[in-house]
Amino acid sequence: MSAVPDLEPLVLDGVVGHPEEFAARYRRDGLWIDRTFSEMLFDTVERVPDDVAVIAGDTELTYAELGEQVLRLAAGFRARGIGRGDRVVVQLPNVAAYIPLVFALFELGAVPVLALAAHERNEIAQFVDLAEAVAYLTVESHDGSDLAGLAAGIAASSPTVAHTVVLDRAGGGPELDALLAHEPLRHERRSLPSDVAFLQLSGGTTGTSKLIPHTHEGYLGSMVQASRVGGITADTVQLVVLPMPHSFAMRSPGYLGALHAGATIVLATDGSPDTVFPLIQRHRVTETALVPPLALAWLNSSLRGEYDLTSLRTVRVGGAKFGAEAAARIGRELGATLQQSYGMAEGLHTFTGLDEDEETITTRQGRPTSDADEILVVDDEDRPVPQGTPGHLLTRGPATVRGYYRTPEHDRTVFTADGFYRVGDLVQQDERGYLTVVGRAKDQINRGGSKIAPEEVENHLLAHPAVHDASVVGVPDDVLGERAKAYLVPREGGDPSALTLAGTRSFLRERGLAGYKLPDLVEVVETFPSTVAGKVSKRAQRTKKD
Incomplete structure (x- = not known):
């Protein structure tokens, strides 16, 4: 790897950094890592080039092959004018091309905005506008959503998006092939560890997700600590x-x-x-x-x-x-x-x-x-x-x-x-x-002044032999302010007839749960509503009309 001389720190408007006294201490103590994401990957490519890096369906990439794809894709992106500091909205499912595409952006010093494949037009348009994205990368469709049409609409309406890349449903196709056809770049330092590496979505269960700016050094440091505790090795x-x-x-x-x-x-x-x-x-x-x-x-x-x-x-x-x-x-x-x-x-x-x-x-x-x-x-x-x-x-x-x-x-x-x-x-x-x-x-239930933690009741309900999953929420009540309602998904092979209000309350009472914590209402459902992030939407459960 060769280094670009006199590379200045990337300054993105709207990013709040750590105070210098904290940043200096985190670097000194090794909690922030003096590497970029791209450098981290190519350290591994150099160390174990022939080991298998990624398996997805019938696709298998060694670390050397992954590294070459990253550099070819980086060349393709650069040919489209994408470079350091440019924000690129990436909306892909779990496909083989995900890692090389995102790391190609890291190699250039561009800043991926990592959207979920389940996001729809409203969210993507907001991310594009907030980040002032120059490009949008997605697949033609996902779970029935016409993302190719969304890409066309974004390209036509956004004043900043100059490029869209639309892969086929499996994460391949001619647009990916065209990017891979470029001669690979030389791997070199095109960004600094202190630069913002990517913008990640907050995991909130309501409202529009916020964008979280993570630096290379901070996120890699966090990952290294987690890998130590998680026991990750080359044999994993x-x-x-x-x-x-x-x-x-x-x-x-x-x-x-x-x-x-x-x-x-x-x-x-x-x-x-x-x-x-x-x-x-x-x-x-x-x-x-x-x-x-x-x-x-x-x-x-x-x-x-x-x-x-x-x-x-x-x-x-x-x-x-x-x-x-x-x-x-x-x-x-x-x-x-x-x-x-x-x-x-x-x-x-x-x-x-x-x-x-x-x-x-x-x-x-x-x-x-x-x-x-x-x-x-x-x-x-x-x-x-x-x-x-x-x-x-x-x-x-x-x-x-x-x-x-x-x-x-x-x-x-x-x-x-x-x-x-x-x-x-x-x-x-x-x-x-x-x-x-x-x-x-915000999920705590206030039943006539008595506070109920839903997770405590849910944990007891999960011990019921007929319960696959449980969610407890507070619903409005004219007398108590809120009553506790339990939504129950029956277990395969279980007896759903046991999941009546009386039966459920009796089961919880036998487990020693306080009387005021017992559900006032029980509803058996096939599944729970979920947010785009895949979490149970308790808001939808609270506002559901009987």
């Missing part, structure tokens, strides 16, 4: 089932951790058992990351006994609270070690240790990967609460940004004056620093 075979723009899929430790270690990444188009169980058996997958609904689908699947899943060593679960009853089943029924993870795209992530006792693994959501990750648990007036008492989580540290992209007014509501991020979750912290997530502050 990682199954990626979550959407690739998700922070959990990217760096917790994610496919970035796998690329850093020289491991193999197996991409799945979805996380359903009939899709992933054959992949686990065929490729001897050793680890994966799941959100709780997928973990439950795996645990309750009748297909589990038809495939050899014994290669699985670690199942990482995060993205939402994973109840203790379900958590205890991972080791017992899948034969893998559960690693709970908690965090947010804004930065902080926590993990349980791979060698922790079962009580910790099943009931805690982990502790920060670094002592520099500062945790405050406070009351409604921002006063610290006693250890073990539920309170609002505030955090700042090397992984956590100091502001969203171009949203100064919103920043003033979610970041304190001294840089702590208001997460919006209620947590407890024990004497070892482990966090237990009580729930979202």
Whole structure:
């Protein structure tokens, strides 16, 4: 690699950086890494060129082949005028071309805006406008959405978008081939570790997602810490089932951790058992990351006994609270070690240790990967609460940004004056620093003055032999203010007739749940409404008309 002389730091309008005293300390202590994403990848290419990097369907790329694709695609993008600091909206499903395309943008110093494949016209137009994107990269269609038509509309209406690249549904096609036909660039430093590497979407469950500016050095540092705790090595075979723009899929430790270690990444188009169980058996997958609904689908699947899943060593679960009853089943029924993870795209992530006792693994959501990750648990007036008492989580540290992209007014509501991020979750912290997530502050139910944490009730409901999944919300009530309503998805082979209001309340009462926490209403449903980020939409459940 050759370095470009006198490369100046990239300055993007609307990005709030860390104060210099914090940045200097994070660099000094090795919590920020003096590499760019592209340099990280080519370090691995040089170290293990012939090892398999990516498997997706019938496509298999070695690290050398991946590196060559990155440099060819970078040449193709540069020929279209895309360069350092240019924002490019990338909306792709989990396809083989995802990693080389995004890393080609990293190689140029361009800034990908990582959208979800499930996003529609309204969201994409907002991302394009906010980021002033110069290009939009997508597939022709996804889950019935005409993304080729969306691309044409964006190109016609946006004053900044000069280029669109539309791949076929499988992530290939003539436009990709045209980019790959270019002679590869020479790999060199075209950006600095302190530059903004990409803009990631916030994982909020309501409203328009905010854009989060992550630097190379900060995000790579966070990933390296997660890889250490997650036990990622060159022998790891990682199954990626979550959407690739998700922070959990990217760096917790994610496919970035796998690329850093020289491991193999197996991409799945979805996380359903009939899709992933054959992949686990065929490729001897050793680890994966799941959100709780997928973990439950795996645990309750009748297909589990038809495939050899014994290669699985670690199942990482995060993205939402994973109840203790379900958590205890991972080791017992899948034969893998559960690693709970908690965090947010804004930065902080926590993990349980791979060698922790079962009580910790099943009931805690982990502790920060670094002592520099500062945790405050406070009351409604921002006063610290006693250890073990539920309170609002505030955090700042090397992984956590100091502001969203171009949203100064919103920043003033979610970041304190001294840089702590208001997460919006209620947590407890024990004497070892482990966090237990009580729930979202806005999801707490106020039933006649008595406060109910939905996750506690949901955890008990998941122990019911007829329940596959449970979601408890507060619904308006003229007398109590709110009543608790339980939505239940019946388990395959279970007895849904047992899921009456009386039967459900009796079951919970036998488990010792306080009377005021028992659901006032029960509704059996086939599935839960979800947000575009794949989380249960409790807002939709709260506002559902009977």
